[in-house]
Amino acid sequence: MCGIVGYVGRRGATDLLLSGLRRLEYRGYDSAGLAVLRDHALRIEKTAGKVQALADRVFETWSPKERSEAHMGIAHTRWATHGAPTQANAHPHTDGSGEIALVHNGIIENYAEIRARLEAEGHRFRSETDTESLAHLIGACYEGDLLQAVCAALKHVQGTLGIAVISAREPDRMVVARRGSPVVIGLGDGETIVASDAAAVVAHTRQCVFLEDDDVAVVTANGAELRNVHNVPVAREVSRIDWDASAAEKGGFAHFMLKEIFEQPDALRNSLRGRLDAGQGTAVLSGLNLSAREMASVDRVVLVGCGTSLHSAMVGDYYFEDLADIPADVEQAAEFRYRNPILSPQNLVVAISQSGETADTLAAVREAKQKGALIAGICNVVGSTIAREAGRGVYLHAGPEIGVASTKAFTAQLTVLLMMALKFGRCRRLSRQKGLDLCAELERIPELVSAVLARNDQIAAVARRFADVRDFFYIGRGYLYPVAMEGALKLKEISYIHAEGYHAAELKHGPIALLDRQVPVVALLNDVPGREKTMSNAQECRARHSPVIAVITEGDHEAAALGDACIEMPRASARVAPIPTTVALQLLAYHVAQARGCPIDQPRNLAKSVTVE
Ligand code: AGP
Numbered sequence: 001m002c003g004i005v006g007y008v009g010r011r012g013a014t015d016l017l018l019s020g021l022r023r024l025e026y027r028g029y030d031s032a033g034l035a036v037l038r039d040h041a042l043r044i045e046k047t048a049g050k051v052q053a054l055a056d057r058v059f060e061t062w063s064p065k066e067r068s069e070a071h072m073g074i075a076h077t078r079w080a081t082h083g084a085p086t087q088a089n090a091h092p093h094t095d096g097s098g099e100i101a102l103v104h105n106g107i108i109e110n111y112a113e114i115r116a117r118l119e120a121e122g123h124r125f126r127s128e129t130d131t132e133s134l135a136h137l138i139g140a141c142y143e144g145d146l147l148q149a150v151c152a153a154l155k156h157v158q159g160t161l162g163i164a165v166i167s168a169r170e171p172d173r174m175v176v177a178r179r180g181s182p183v184v185i186g187l188g189d190g191e192t193i194v195a196s197d198a199a200a201v202v203a204h205t206r207q208c209v210f211l212e213d214d215d216v217a218v219v220t221a222n223g224a225e226l227r228n229v230h231n232v233p234v235a236r237e238v239s240r241i242d243w244d245a246s247a248a249e250k251g252g253f254a255h256f257m258l259k260e261i262f263e264q265p266d267a268l269r270n271s272l273r274g275r276l277d278a279g280q281g282t283a284v285l286s287g288l289n290l291s292a293r294e295m296a297s298v299d300r301v302v303l304v305g306c307g308t309s310l311h312s313a314m315v316g317d318y319y320f321e322d323l324a325d326i327p328a329d330v331e332q333a334a335e336f337r338y339r340n341p342i343l344s345p346q347n348l349v350v351a352i353s354q355s356g357e358t359a360d361t362l363a364a365v366r367e368a369k370q371k372g373a374l375i376a377g378i379c380n381v382v383g384s385t386i387a388r389e390a391g392r393g394v395y396l397h398a399g400p401e402i403g404v405a406s407t408k409a410f411t412a413q414l415t416v417l418l419m420m421a422l423k424f425g426r427c428r429r430l431s432r433q434k435g436l437d438l439c440a441e442l443e444r445i446p447e448l449v450s451a452v453l454a455r456n457d458q459i460a461a462v463a464r465r466f467a468d469v470r471d472f473f474y475i476g477r478g479y480l481y482p483v484a485m486e487g488a489l490k491l492k493e494i495s496y497i498h499a500e501g502y503h504a505a506e507l508k509h510g511p512i513a514l515l516d517r518q519v520p521v522v523a524l525l526n527d528v529p530g531r532e533k534t535m536s537n538a539q540e541c542r543a544r545h546s547p548v549i550a551v552i553t554e555g556d557h558e559a560a561a562l563g564d565a566c567i568e569m570p571r572a573s574a575r576v577a578p579i580p581t582t583v584a585l586q587l588l589a590y591h592v593a594q595a596r597g598c599p600i601d602q603p604r605n606l607a608k609s610v611t612v613e
Pocket of ligand 1 (some may be wrong): 095306307308309352353354355356357358361405407493501607608609610
């Protein structure tokens with residue numbers, strides 16, 4: 001998500017803010033900006049594009065005094081969620097008076113309602129962002145005390161936020177607050193640095209205070225005073241950060257991939273945020289921009305993607321057929337674009353792409369458009385080419401995915417596909433009660449993923465036992481068949497071990513000839529339909545002396561007896577089981593690759609986005 005930096009102290013703020021933003025560039029972003037206070041006036045500079053472009057503008061257009069004599073400021077790298085990556089949408093945003101500036105990381109769910117109310121009171125907005133609504137709201141609440149105004153405003157806000165706010169009327173203090181998005185305060189010598197993560201702080205100080213949800217702090221050059229949103233003082237311990245700047249970028253994890261695996265509970269909460277209608281038992285996906293009548297008229301869904309996104313398309317196929325009674329097909333995007341597909345205006349083509357820039361998937365979108373089909377994109381990068389050319393769709397809101405091997409994007413894709421199928425189903429034969437039941441299942445997804453992450457050490461121990469083999473098989477059925485495919489892809493792309501994902505019933509049709517003691521088989525034996533058949537397949541593998549890594553539902557001793565090693569899953573429905581199970585296979589692949597000393601975040605021969613054919 002976005003990056004925040006704030007500074008107040010004895011040194012010039014401008015250059016420190018820019019260097020802090022550079023420390024946050026790894027997070028991925030599409031625009032940047034800063035605001036500094038000098039002589040009771042705010043100086044704001046914002047630009048689409050990179051921090052270097054922002055720095056160039058500052059160095060070209062600001063006087064040396066403007067850069068060196070401003071001692072307080074805030075800065076931001078934006079990863080667009082609401083509104084395209086433009087200068088107008090870049091942060092900082094100001095209130096109506098232009099005297100209060102704010103930078104924000106998170107999602108204001110009720111921003112439209114806040115904006116409408118303020119516009120009715122005469123406020124004029126300049127951006128499409130949710131954040132600007134909060135800036136104007138703080139301005140509307142301001143009565144000479146910035147802390148009081150922030151606390152008052154936050155009482156009306158739903159969603160997540162990590163914010164830093166300054167006012168031209170209060171030159172020596174900044175207000176920061178946290179609700180669901182991290183804020184760290186670095187306590188320096190005659191200066192204080194705030195940021196969305198420690199990477200921007202450790203260059204200046206290692207003494208840090210990590211805010212907790214609903215903490216608000218008044219920050220000055222001499223430190224910070226913490227309160228809660230009810231203005232009651234709170235005490236937070238000062239931690240010493242021992243990470244170096246590079247490790248801080250990864251939040252203390254050894255690799256971005258591991259950080260992103262562990263981010264999945266929060267990432268999936270963001271994917272779900274504001275999108276479940278507990279009244280009607282449906283999903284709220286406004287970006288689809290399809291009426292109930294149009295959704296009811298769709299007579300076929302074609303899901304296209306590549307790599308991991310192709311695997312999520314395979315799961316989406318089952319979701320649409322099981323929940324919405326709509327015939328669905330899955331197409332590898334490169335195949336789809338060249339085989340002259342048969343489409344009609346009642347067909348919906350769903351293009352799935354984390355980056356939104358994969359060449360074959362983009363070409364598939366253009367081919368589908370050419371043939372008059374309805375198009376929807378499922379992308380993670382706001383404003384990406386596929387998202388724009390699809391014209392409608394659903395963003396993952398999973399935050400930037402830096403590791404080449406896709407992890408949180410995949411589980412977010414499944415979560416979004418499940419919500420889409422729910423929404424289409426409720427426009428057709430799915431009852432309100434079944435819709436409510438599915439909403440409850442969706443809400444449990446983050447905790448199911450957390451339960452798997454808690455088993456990280458056990459999974460690492462299994463991984464180390466099998467790190468020296470040359471071949472792996474992954475087998476599953478039903479919703480878990482695509483998970484077997486995805487698990488094999490994760491292993492091969494970061495550990496360089498040859499791994500195949502197969503439908504469990506397919507082994508007998510040839511691949512079983514390859515099994516021997518050196519070829520372990522990961523068998524997805526979760527307690528969902530198909531379990532008994534896959535257990536038989538696991539028996540067949542054992543009969544050929546292949547070691548079996550049994551992925552089982554916790555407490556399933558019968559299935560556990562088939563495993564030379566076991567990985568326990570929390571109990572979940574067939575529809576939801578692919579998500580926690582994939583997380584276990586992500587960890588298995590990660591720890592195998594780690595044991596083999598592989599580079600992991602940038603595997604050989606691979607790119608994060610395949611923008612060529
Ligand atoms: C998955 O781990 C790989 N990085 C790769 O298969 C990727 O999923 C594929 O290139 C599609 O990328 P996209 O989702 O950005 O379109």
